[in-house]
Amino acid sequence: MEQRLSLHAARMRLRSRQFRQYIKKLGCKRNQTLHFTLVHDTMSRKPAPTSQSKARAMTLHKPMKRLERRLSQVTLYTRAKRSVPLLQMNKEGYAVFMTVNYRERDRGDFQGVRAHFIDVDLNKLVETYRTGEEAERRMQELQADSAEQIESVTVTRTSQERYVLVALRGKRRVRQLKRRFLAKHRERIRGAMIVETKNGFHVYWAIRGGKLGRFVAIQRALARKFNSDPKITDLARVMRVPGFHHRKNPASPYLVRVKRWGRKRPYTQAELIRKLSLTL
Structure with missing residues (x-):
């Protein structure tokens, strides 16, 4: 029993570190507000929940400086200032997404590009x-x-x-294609942060000094370069957060996790365009 508890505690510490480090890797600042979206992972296969506790989706937020260090203690707030325990909601079947780019209010104008990114779905x-x-x-x-x-x-x-x-x-084919993707694009994704999902990868290039006006064009060029999801182009895009489970199949939850952290120094948009020979 003690050994199982110790193993569980170690896993939770790792998940907490992944969650915190992912946020820092995107260049989020302590004085900024983070915005999250919770979506029930079974919505694509079941009717929308009718009770308020099982809403289709929830928009949540919290200032980064007030974010708890342990994942088990993290609570976020609704617009009505109701607190929501993040890990518990994930256990109940909600996927955890975060708005990658920076805006202080969830419906306000964007103020900064934190990263360029792609969603590679091999399933x-x-x-x-x-x-x-x-x-x-x-x-x-x-x-x-x-x-x-x-x-x-x-x-x-x-x-x-x-x-x-x-x-x-099937799962075995997806695993094969994951290995092929990493091998094929080894040089292109060197220096990028790679998040492994159940069906593929989210690949991020952290950005410094990015221009909002160039964001969409670069996103479209990345999608063409990697044959990834062409819909991942808007500034308001949310992405799955490492440290939480993908629960579309409740019997087989999959922990989303960072596979590679990438280089320490963020890219400039011009540097990324040159590195990947992007055509805008």
């Missing part, structure tokens, strides 16, 4: 076709391809008369 394969027949043929190809390890595939017709195919890969 999902999304393709668009002009006809249902093309989509059906592709679906059959994927289901017959043992290397892809497709667990499910759906085809949806859009209002623009297109057919969107969405295929989900």
Whole structure:
């Protein structure tokens, strides 16, 4: 029993360090307010909760200088100044996201670029076709391809008369693709902070002196360079926070964690453009 308690305490200390260090790595200052969003991880598969305690999403905040050191003690505040225990909400199925870039109020103007970043989702394969027949043929190809390890595939017709195919890969295939991504982009992501998620990676390049007006163009160029999620382009984007579990599958929670911290000195936007040969 004592050994299990000791192991649990060690894991909690590691999670607390990851949470705090992630925030510091993004260049958050003690006098700044941090903004978080909690979203129930099962929303994509279940109806929205009806009780107030099971809201679809919550917007929370806290000044960094008042943030508790231990993850188990961290409480954030709603707009109505109600306190919310962060770790407990994660245990109840809420994913923890944070607004990466800086603004003092959650609905105010942005005042600084903390990082450029991408979301690499290796679990999902999304393709668009002009006809249902093309989509059906592709679906059959994927289901017959043992290397892809497709667990499910759906085809949806859009209002623009297109057919969107969405295929989900199995765990073993995702692990293979994670290794391939790190090997393929080894030089490009050297110096970046890499957060490992259940289905891929979030890759961050911490920025100093960044211009708000260049943010979207650089984000789009990064998405093209790494073939990552093209929607990760807006200043208000929130990202999953290390130290908390991904709970879309309650029976198999996945701890989001930092795999590499990257270099100490943040990049300038010009330096990042040169390093990755980005075309804006």
